[in-house]
Amino acid sequence: MTETDRGPWIVGETSDETSSKQTGRERVRAALRHRILSGDLSPNDRIDLDAVAEEFGTSRTPVREACLALAQEGLVRVAQRSGITVIGVSPETIVENFALMAALSGVASQWAAGRITHQQLLRVRELHREIRVAAASGDDIATLNWLFHREINKSCGSTRLQGMLGDAGRMIPQRYFELFPERVPCSLDEHDALIGALARGDGAEARRITEQHFAGASQMLSTYIAQATRNGTPLK
Known part of the structure; x- marks a missing residue:
């Protein structure tokens, strides 16, 4: 899984499954989106089409197409004279995106409680065990957590719902647990409760737990981004 695809909330295929299918435009779009959301590209920064094209070994056309797509996402501004300028993402936008993810993921968990197969539930339990082991040893859990939520959403x-979740997830900064390692114990307890609700087929409880899961994440991340914005610190 590549750095730009890895994260806790995006739903869909792993990058190993999609890397061979991605066009140049998609690769550039994903990379630039990540840089904007992480703060590596700040508001009012200019994007040099030639430099990006050289970096990715492509022509200017897919880079420009990627920037036009990012303009539709509200992350850049494309003007004929001034070129391509980064708009960035505000703390308010992050809160909005988490609210969308909470609502969509809650519905996904509710539906999953009535539709999850025995094999899928076993896979969710297995991923949760792997997350606990990794967290206890201080290893990276972001990818495992991504797979855990993806399995439930699948x-x-x-x-259609998976596609909506993927679109919303791409607008949330990645590597969340690297920013907030103190969030891990609470998240693991919520995972336990969510698995129990799925096993019982309790859709209402699965939805409630999932929405609560995102509510805590939203508050911590929005606070961090607001502080980083004031201090001029990139969100890595």
């Missing part, structure tokens, strides 16, 4: 049985 179990909802709705490709």
Whole structure:
């Protein structure tokens, strides 16, 4: 899984499954989106089409197409004379995106409680055990956590909902647990409760737990971004 694809909330195929299918435009779009959301590209920074094209070994056309797509996401501004300028993302936007993710993920968990197969539930339990082991040893858990949520979201049985989750997840800064390691114990307890609700087929409880899971994440991340913005610190 690549750095730009790795994160706790995005739903879909792993990058190993999609890397061979990605076009140059998609690769550039994903990389620039990550740099903007992480703060590596700040508001009012200019994007040099030639420099990006050289970096990715492509022509200017897919880079420009990627920037036009990012403009539709509200992350850059494309003007004929001034070129491409980064707009960035505000703490308010992060809160909005988490609210969307909470609502969509809550519905996905509710549907999954009634549709998850025995094999899928076993996979969710296995991933949760791996997360606990990794957290206890101080290893990276972001990818495992990403897979845990992805498995539950896939179990909802709705490709449309999965697509909506993927679109919302791409607008959330990645590597969340590297920023907030203190959030891990609470998240693991919530995972335990969520697995129990899925096993019982309790959709209402699965939805409540999932929304609560995101509520805590939203508050911590929005506070961090607000502080980083005031201090001029990139969100890594």
